[in-house]
Amino acid sequence: xxxxxxxxxxxxxxxxxxxxxxxxxxxxxxxxxxxxxxxxxxxxxxxxxxxxxxxxxxxxxxxxxxxxxxxxxxxxxxxxxxxxxxxxxxxxxxxxxxxxxxxxxxxxxxxxxxxxxxxxxxxxxxxxxxxxxxxxxxxxxxxxxxxxxxxxxxxxxxxxxxxxxxxxxxxxxxxxxxxxxxxxxxxxxxxxxxxxxxxxxxxxxxxxxxxxxxxxxxxxxx
Numbered sequence: 001x002x003x004x005x006x007x008x009x010x011x012x013x014x015x016x017x018x019x020x021x022x023x024x025x026x027x028x029x030x031x032x033x034x035x036x037x038x039x040x041x042x043x044x045x046x047x048x049x050x051x052x053x054x055x056x057x058x059x060x061x062x063x064x065x066x067x068x069x070x071x072x073x074x075x076x077x078x079x080x081x082x083x084x085x086x087x088x089x090x091x092x093x094x095x096x097x098x099x100x101x102x103x104x105x106x107x108x109x110x111x112x113x114x115x116x117x118x119x120x121x122x123x124x125x126x127x128x129x130x131x132x133x134x135x136x137x138x139x140x141x142x143x144x145x146x147x148x149x150x151x152x153x154x155x156x157x158x159x160x161x162x163x164x165x166x167x168x169x170x171x172x173x174x175x176x177x178x179x180x181x182x183x184x185x186x187x188x189x190x191x192x193x194x195x196x197x198x199x200x201x202x203x204x205x206x207x208x209x210x211x212x213x214x215x216x217x218x219x220x221x222x
Contacts (some may be wrong), residue, residue, distance in 0.1 A: 003054055032170040034163070035136035042137050042158045047090065051156040055086040057143055059150040068151075078119075080127055083110040085145070085154065086214055096130040096141055103131075103162070124148065138162040 015049035035041055042048045059074050061084040077083045078098065086093045098116040114120070118127040122144065130141040134156070143154020 013138070019032060020103075032173060033133055033136070034138060034166040035172055036139045036170070038163045038167070039158060039160075041135075042139070045135070045137075047135070048093070048139075048156065049135065050090050051087060051092065052158075054153050054155045055090070056151055057085050057145070057154040060084045060086045060093060061146060068214055071147065074120075074145070075147065077127070078117050078128065081110060081117070083128070083154060085143075087154070094132075094134075094141065096128065098130055103165075109161060123160065124151065138164070138166055138206070 023043035042052070044069065059070065062070050062073050065073070074083065081098045081136065083096050083098070084093070085096060097110075098112040100113045104110070116129045121127045125144045125145055126147060127144045128141065134137060134139070138159040139156045140159045141156055143152055181188045192222065
């Protein structure tokens with residue numbers, strides 16, 4: 001058997017072909033997007049500890065183009081709701097989305113609002129905010145970028161509200177998986193019992209076939 005482990009749940013995938021009556025759809029299982037202890041990881045992980053402090057950041061898009069063209073493309077990307085930035089100290093590259101609701105599939109929620117892209121807060125700068133999951137932890141990027149130099153300062157914060165939502169989603173996913181596994185094991189048990197009964201019936205039929213009949217035995221004695 002091949003074993004796939006995810007958090008506290010272990011999926012045992014049979015390698016032999018099983019009847020459809022005992023087949024379980026493992027592709028329905030969705031791997032959790034977050035780790036079990038997000039806040040602990042954010043506070044203890046070395047990378048997060050570095051990125052949680054204000055660091056120098058830089059726009060990394062279209063590096064083969066002229067500065068003037070990159071300035072235009074950076075502002076255009078921000079207004080459209082996306083940009084590529086890097087934390088210089090750690091070399092961490094991020095593709096940020098400045099959506100009003102980063103977790104929604106609704107196109108209307110993908111439009112950036114002033115809360116996420118603000119060109120008016122300081123002259124010559126744009127203030128940016130982005131929500132996403134990094135290495136299994138819900139975080140918020142906050143920072144500003146100089147519109148001429150295309151560099152600035154940014155940091156990551158732990159996203160408490162989204163972490164709670166993702167934790168609940170993870171628990172629900174694990175509970176559903178455990179329920180499917182219990183159902184799968186029950187179907188396997190029923191199938192095994194059915195095979196055992198069938199094997200016993202076939203053995204009994206073979207035994208009766210090979211036993212001499214009472215009438216045949218009497219005739220031979222005479």
